[in-house]
Amino acid sequence: MKEDDLLARWLNDDLSEKELAEFEASPDFEKYHKIKNYTAHLEVDDLDENAMLSNILQQKKTAPKVIPLYKKRLFRVAAIFVLALGITFVMKNFVPQSQTANFGEKTTFSLPDNSEVVLNSGSEINYKKWNWDTNRRLELKGEAYFRVSKGRRFEVQTPLGKVSVLGTQFNVKARKNRFDVTCYEGRVKVNYASTQIILTRGQSVTFENGKQFNTDIKSSKPAWIDNQICFNKENIKSILDELQRQYDITIELNADHTTSLFTGKLPTKDLDMALQIISTTYHLKAKKVSKNKIIFDEK
Structure with missing residues (x-):
């Protein structure tokens, strides 16, 4: 008989007298006897399986907070959208705006105050939208025709000279060393080097190589517009x-x-x-x- 089986039957008091005598005569009996005496003092409640199952089912499990993947994507998209709006606002208002007319083209656009500008071929204008109503100033390289809305002083800065107006229509051309300004409506103040001149409707001035030429015109707009x-x-x-x-x-x-x-x-x-x-x-x-x-x- 195997020792494990004999031990189990002894713990359950299921050995015959002969078997008990033989077991008590074994060298390990003293050890088994001490263990049995020690464990006899331990008390274990009866296991109520139904009560345990009911208790488990009634317990409220606290589920960990899990943010769905689609919400994470929405947060990311929202953050990118807000950032894009901020960048767009800065670009449109603080960063200089540029309008160009390539060779063989003309470009028409409106400024923040609805002043209209027509750029002739091979020309460029730079300006800032921020605080435009109180600082209507732009830089021109080439030639442009302006229909200026009434408001504060309007300035056109070129590499050759500056033109200052209020509400009016005028044409400015700055090519190489020649500077032409023509007034079609209102009044225009032209600054060239140390010279300042006021033009009224139908007057034109040209500066080239330090010389000044004044001309009267009859047209209502520049010929290049047509x-x-x-x-x-x-x-x-x-x-x-x-x-x-x-x-x-x-x-x-x-x-x-x-x-x-x-x-x-x-x-x-x-x-x-x-x-x-x-x-x-x-x-x-x-x-x-x-x-x-x-x-x-x-x-």
Whole structure:
């Protein structure tokens, strides 16, 4: 008989007299007897299985707080949205705004006070929206026509000079060393170097190489608004530069006897006609060597 089985029967008082005598004679009996005497003093309540199950079912389990994955995504999207709004606000109000008209294009846009600006080809304007109503100031490179809403002083700063107005309509052109300002409505104050001049409706002023030229005009808006370029005593280099901007082309001049000044108009939507007028005026021959390149040679 196995010892484990004999031990179990002894603990349950299930041994015969012979078996009990043999077990008591075994060398490990004394050890088993001490254990039995010690455990006899331990008291264990009867196990009520039904009561235990009922108690488990009635206990309220506190579930850990778990944020669903879709809510985490919503929080992240909301944070990004708020950040984007902040960046957009700063960009639109504090960071300088830029408007450009590429070669062969014109751009029309409105300023924060609804003043309207038309940019001629190859021109750029920079300004800030922040506090615009009390600081209507912008920087111009090139040529632009302005219809200014009434309000505080309106300033146009160019590399060659500054124009200050209230509500009015005027044109400013600053190309290389030539500065042209024309007033079509209201009054315009022009600052060029140490010279200051007031223009009223129908007056125009040109500064070039330190010289001043005053002209009276009859039109109500710049010719380039209606797809024509108006020149007043300009050299052929300036004329060809303007054609390159208007048509987005390259022009090469191979002629020496072209020093006379030109006064007149050229179309900005008919290149062949513009080339013919220049050829006739300066006794040149125009040759198209590619789609976007023209060469003028002497006849």
